Amino acid sequence: MAEDIKQKLGKRIKELRVKEEYSQEKLASRCGLHRTYISDIERGERNVSVENIEKIAKALKIEPRELMWF
Amino acid sequence: MAEDIKQKLGKRIKELRVKEEYSQEKLASRCGLHRTYISDIERGERNVSVENIEKIAKALKIEPRELMWF
Numbered sequence: 001m002a003e004d005i006k007q008k009l010g011k012r013i014k015e016l017r018v019k020e021e022y023s024q025e026k027l028a029s030r031c032g033l034h035r036t037y038i039s040d041i042e043r044g045e046r047n048v049s050v051e052n053i054e055k056i057a058k059a060l061k062i063e064p065r066e067l068m069w070f
Numbered sequence: 071m072a073e074d075i076k077q078k079l080g081k082r083i084k085e086l087r088v089k090e091e092y093s094q095e096k097l098a099s100r101c102g103l104h105r106t107y108i109s110d111i112e113r114g115e116r117n118v119s120v121e122n123i124e125k126i127a128k129a130l131k132i133e134p135r136e137l138m139w140f
Contacts, residue, residue: 050079065135
């Protein structure tokens with residue numbers, strides 16, 4: 001089955017986090033979110049809101065739209 | 071005060087909806103969402119999820135990231 005948008009977003013966040021050499025803990029801390037929430041997002045299990053997309057983008061020092069590059 | 075991301079997203083959706091010459095009703099119907107929900111989103115009053123961003127983008131015949139062009 002084709003990936004859904006939650007899975008695409010999760011993969012993209014993981015790719016950018018790893019590129020930045022951040023652990024899930026470090027990204028979570030920079031976002032003010034919980035590590036298990038980041039882990040769920042990366043597995044495509046969360047329907048992330050635009051406010052949390054913005055927090056994650058800021059933590060990764062990129063624009064929100066760059067998280068949607070898929 | 072600076073616009074928050076919910077307000078930026080709402081303005082962008084409205085701009086693209088008007089460009090497409092869709093009423094809020096028509097966009098809502100194409101998305102499978104309620105007209106009042108679209109109205110709330112356009113006023114920046116909803117923390118829209120990535121699944122609904124995808125529905126709105128499809129209804130507007132664009133990529134999700136184009137809704138984040140701000």
